[in-house]
Amino acid sequence: MNASQAIEILKENGYKQTKQREMLIQIFESKEKDQYFPVKDILEEFQHEFPGASYNTVYRNLYTLVDLDILESTTLHGEQLFRLHCDTDGHHHHFICTSCGRTKPVEVCAIDQVNQSLPGYEIKNHKFEVYGTCPQCK
Incomplete structure (x- = not known):
């Protein structure tokens, strides 16, 4: 963007x-x-x-x-x-470094598993973020 x-x-x-x-x-x-x-x-x-x-x-x-x-x-x-907004195409989530705030796209999404565990529910949106320390901050 x-x-x-x-x-x-x-x-x-x-x-x-x-x-x-x-x-x-x-x-x-x-x-x-x-x-x-x-x-x-x-x-x-x-x-x-x-x-x-x-x-x-x-x-x-x-x-x-x-x-x-x-x-x-x-x-x-x-x-x-x-x-x-990041330039990564398609559906993705982020790893976020808790030290510096830098991010890295995560291409894996668990929404299909969540949908299967909630039969009859309608999910409108979701957010999945992973937190930790990036290689530069380790």
Whole structure:
């Protein structure tokens, strides 16, 4: 995902291309693509350009970008983290390093087994993440 693709997704879904949304996307585009970042780090960078911006404004825009699949989010150590949607094609999940926040796609999914164990239930969505330490942090 890059900034122009993200802006196009916003427009296709009826959202305005605001300077604030552009700035948020640019912040993520400038960061490592395989790592999640906490809201406080994003807010700090965002406030260089928009000093009066509140935590709630940034958070609300981040969740709009998550809803549009421009960003991905996860919770690590009780903190909400965000990153640009990864470029891995197809259905996949992630290994997330608990030290540095870097991710690696996991191509295995247990949803078929879960479906078999829940006859009669309709699963709308799922999320599977594996946590541990990456080779660089070991």
